[in-house]
Amino acid sequence: MEMMIEVQDLSKVYGPLQAVNHIDFQVAAGEIVGFLGPNGAGKTTTLKMLAGFLAPTSGTARINGFDCVSQSLEVRRSLGYLPENVSIYPDLTVSQFLKFAARAKGVEAKAEAGEIHRVMAACGLEDVKGKLVAALSKGYRQRLGLAQALLHQPPVLILDEPTIGLDPSQIVEIRSLIKNLEGSHTVILSSHILPEVSQLCHRVIIINRGQIVASDTPENLSRQMGHGARISLTVKGPEAQVTAALQGLPGVGRVDSRGEGRYLVEGGNGKDLRPDLARLLVQQGFDLLELKSQEFSLEDVFLNLVTEEES
Amino acid sequence: MKNLSGFTALLKKELTIYFAGPIFYITGFFFLVLAGYFFYTNVLYYGLISLQAAQQAGNPQVAAQMNPQMLVYRPLYQVLAIILIFLVPLLTMRLLAEEKRSGTWELLFTYPLSDWSIILGKFGAVLLVYLIFLAFTLSFSVAFSFMTPVDWGALGVGYLGMALLGASCLALGLFASSLTENQIIAGVVGFALLLLLWIIGWVQELASGGLGQAMQFLSLLDHYENFTKGVINTRDLVYSVSFIFFFLFLTKRQLESRRWRA
Numbered sequence: 370m371e372m373m374i375e376v377q378d379l380s381k382v383y384g385p386l387q388a389v390n391h392i393d394f395q396v397a398a399g400e401i402v403g404f405l406g407p408n409g410a411g412k413t414t415t416l417k418m419l420a421g422f423l424a425p426t427s428g429t430a431r432i433n434g435f436d437c438v439s440q441s442l443e444v445r446r447s448l449g450y451l452p453e454n455v456s457i458y459p460d461l462t463v464s465q466f467l468k469f470a471a472r473a474k475g476v477e478a479k480a481e482a483g484e485i486h487r488v489m490a491a492c493g494l495e496d497v498k499g500k501l502v503a504a505l506s507k508g509y510r511q512r513l514g515l516a517q518a519l520l521h522q523p524p525v526l527i528l529d530e531p532t533i534g535l536d537p538s539q540i541v542e543i544r545s546l547i548k549n550l551e552g553s554h555t556v557i558l559s560s561h562i563l564p565e566v567s568q569l570c571h572r573v574i575i576i577n578r579g580q581i582v583a584s585d586t587p588e589n590l591s592r593q594m595g596h597g598a599r600i601s602l603t604v605k606g607p608e609a610q611v612t613a614a615l616q617g618l619p620g621v622g623r624v625d626s627r628g629e630g631r632y633l634v635e636g637g638n639g640k641d642l643r644p645d646l647a648r649l650l651v652q653q654g655f656d657l658l659e660l661k662s663q664e665f666s667l668e669d670v671f672l673n674l675v676t677e678e679e680s
Numbered sequence: 681m682k683n684l685s686g687f688t689a690l691l692k693k694e695l696t697i698y699f700a701g702p703i704f705y706i707t708g709f710f711f712l713v714l715a716g717y718f719f720y721t722n723v724l725y726y727g728l729i730s731l732q733a734a735q736q737a738g739n740p741q742v743a744a745q746m747n748p749q750m751l752v753y754r755p756l757y758q759v760l761a762i763i764l765i766f767l768v769p770l771l772t773m774r775l776l777a778e779e780k781r782s783g784t785w786e787l788l789f790t791y792p793l794s795d796w797s798i799i800l801g802k803f804g805a806v807l808l809v810y811l812i813f814l815a816f817t818l819s820f821s822v823a824f825s826f827m828t829p830v831d832w833g834a835l836g837v838g839y840l841g842m843a844l845l846g847a848s849c850l851a852l853g854l855f856a857s858s859l860t861e862n863q864i865i866a867g868v869v870g871f872a873l874l875l876l877l878w879i880i881g882w883v884q885e886l887a888s889g890g891l892g893q894a895m896q897f898l899s900l901l902d903h904y905e906n907f908t909k910g911v912i913n914t915r916d917l918v919y920s921v922s923f924i925f926f927f928l929f930l931t932k933r934q935l936e937s938r939r940w941r942a
Binding site: 417420421422442445446448450452454455456457458459460461465469470472473474475478517 | 685686688689690692693696697700701782783784786787788789790791792793794
């Protein structure tokens with residue numbers, strides 16, 4: 370498969386701070402990849418290097434086969450970039466800015482009007498096209514940032530926190546917009562909103578302290594985490610006795626009491642504990658009010674990986 | 681062709697921003713008020729001297745001085761040149777500093793624009809703004825020509841000098857703006873450098889021989905002097921063009937270094 374983004378041994382050092390520490394990854398054409406990590410993990414720095422805005426301290430990054438440093442102009446021609454907290458000239462109107470961006474990106478004069486219309490429609494900007502950028506709300510400014518990234522149909526899109534600052538309905542719109550790019554564009558997006566990443570992305574790269582700690586599909590990541598199943602229970606009965614009873618069951622790894630009769634049971638092996646748990650509780654005379662199995666969410670994976678690193 | 685479209689995109693964007701903000705109108709207004717004031721007083725003075733000359737007709741020394749070029753235009757050009765030192769930093773200080781401070785350069789520098797198209801687009805825009813101001817001052821001469829014959833050739837040379845001097849100052853101002861993300865600092869640095877290049881010729885009397893002469897060659901004012909007399913000297917043309925290119929080149933170097941130092 371053709372690789373649109375190839376990163377090899379990439380590092381960035383700011384003075385004493387190693388922001389990005391020898392990372393390697395690849396993104397295939399048409400893939401949507403999520404870049405996940407806590408604040409200050411090096412996500413934005415990595416994306417800036419890919420966009421050709423920063424030069425790496427060492428290592429190489431190639432986009433669409435072009436080197437991000439020595440062939441910067443070709444790289445910039447093949448990508449659309451939405452920076453984190455995008456700033457746009459406040460003195461221009463929305464359509465003036467898009468006209469500027471279209472020309473700067475080399476959209477042909479004939480295609481210009483159609484192309485601007487297309488991205489305005491895609492990002493819901495038609496109502497505000499005559500407004501000054503300074504007068505736009507954060508949500509509209511973010512959409513304008515996305516619109517300029519989509520101009521000229523670049524094969525690669527780099528989106529740094531694309532849904533930040535948007536209200537919930539806008540988030541849904543922008544997500545479906547990104548989802549629509551699937552296949553035709555290669556997208557790398559950073560986020561710290563985990564459900565977003567698991568919804569949108571084929572693959573997640575988790576980065577912490579400048580290093581990649583995991584890279585896999587969202588499903589695989591949560592499967593790896595779940596050494597066994599997790600089951601949440603609501604049981605009526607004295608806490609100590611219930612806990613003791615649960616712990617006594619073979620196959621149970623850990624029991625967490627969460628108050629008000631709620632418990633979380635983690636299994637030690639892959640076996641489904643639900644029938645055994647139900648039988649046990651009923652036999653012991655407790656009232657079983659609720660029992661359900663819980664998947665490990667991406668949050669758990671994320672926290673686990675990040676805290677493992679730190680400890 | 682691609683480069684040209686980037687250049688025109690930048691040019692148009694910068695002009696739109698100039699026309700949208702107050703700086704263009706305020707600096708233009710005061711530039712024209714000051715230029716008009718000095719033109720007017722020079723004409724008044726010229727009228728007064730002419731009257732005296734008419735009374736003592738036949739004095740060849742007075743008659744030699746008796747032309748608008750020497751009594752109206754030269755003093756005007758000299759005053760306008762000084763106004764330029766103050767005006768130029770106000771026009772150029774935001775060009776690159778503001779992009780940096782507000783963060784808009786992150787988009788600008790990730791568009792497929794060469795450094796030269798960014799620099800020339802910005803320089804072209806501010807030069808056009810200045811030429812618009814200058815064009816307005818031509819109206820003074822048009823009015824003046826109804827009263828007395830004007831030597832349009834000499835006037836053209838004087839304006840060529842003004843345009844070249846302005847372009848030199850603007851190139852320097854653009855460079856100052858590339859150094860910092862603070863507009864005020866960009867303005868102060870631009871102003872200080874212009875002032876320094878202005879007065880550098882003064883040490884000619886203090887420094888001996890070759891050094892003094894070298895300093896004088898560097899002075900902006902010295903090369904401007906011939907234009908004000910209506911004389912085009914190749915040396916002055918070469919100086920202006922090299923001066924402009926030198927500072928645009930420094931600006932390009934400064935932009936290139938951004939990626940490595942940030």
